[in-house]
Amino acid sequence: MMDRRELLYRASMLLGGVITTSAAAGVLAGCTTAPDGMGEVKSGFLTAEETATVSAMAEQIIPRTDTPGALDVGVPAFIDRMLSGYYTDYERGIVRTGLASANADAAKLRGKSFAQLTADEQVALMREYDKAQFDQTRANANVQGASPHYFRLVKELTIIGFCMSEAGATKLMNYAQSPGPFRGDVPLNEVGKASAL
Numbered sequence: 001m002m003d004r005r006e007l008l009y010r011a012s013m014l015l016g017g018v019i020t021t022s023a024a025a026g027v028l029a030g031c032t033t034a035p036d037g038m039g040e041v042k043s044g045f046l047t048a049e050e051t052a053t054v055s056a057m058a059e060q061i062i063p064r065t066d067t068p069g070a071l072d073v074g075v076p077a078f079i080d081r082m083l084s085g086y087y088t089d090y091e092r093g094i095v096r097t098g099l100a101s102a103n104a105d106a107a108k109l110r111g112k113s114f115a116q117l118t119a120d121e122q123v124a125l126m127r128e129y130d131k132a133q134f135d136q137t138r139a140n141a142n143v144q145g146a147s148p149h150y151f152r153l154v155k156e157l158t159i160i161g162f163c164m165s166e167a168g169a170t171k172l173m174n175y176a177q178s179p180g181p182f183r184g185d186v187p188l189n190e191v192g193k194a195s196a197l
Helices: 004-014 021-029 048-061 075-085 089-110 119-139 150-164 166-172
Strands: none
Touching: 021 075, 021 150, 048 075, 048 089, 048 119, 048 150, 075 089, 075 150, 089 119, 089 150, 119 150, 150 166
């Protein structure tokens, strides 16, 4: 059976081995995606433009395929709740500044917001951000208290939010409910004599 600690471990492996203490605190405190997908963001932190940018990024990080994607399971609302409830003001500032720079990059590229770019244009910019966050993380590997890159935080929250959803847990993380669902109508001949009291 997979518990929250196992989920954090598996999500950290997807992210290269490390997650922020704020993410761990939020998960261990019980912040999850809701069963209905929570499509609507009831802002505790993100503005409408920031929500659109985060949604576009989350959709490119975990798109819908034969399984639900990040938007289908309510990742943007999860990100908003995590940022408003568990991340520090400093981390929130990094995210806010980074999302503004993504929109500025999009405006330079096409005169549009990040969310209005085509999927290929979004992915091209996100590859640049991913390389920048990798280089920054690598350069600061031995620096205690080094600032994370905003895109690293967005990826972290997207992956954790997806993994904590029902679809993520059952389709990606191979969660198996234990001891399993109750079935009170199983015929005795299917379970054998050992189960009969």
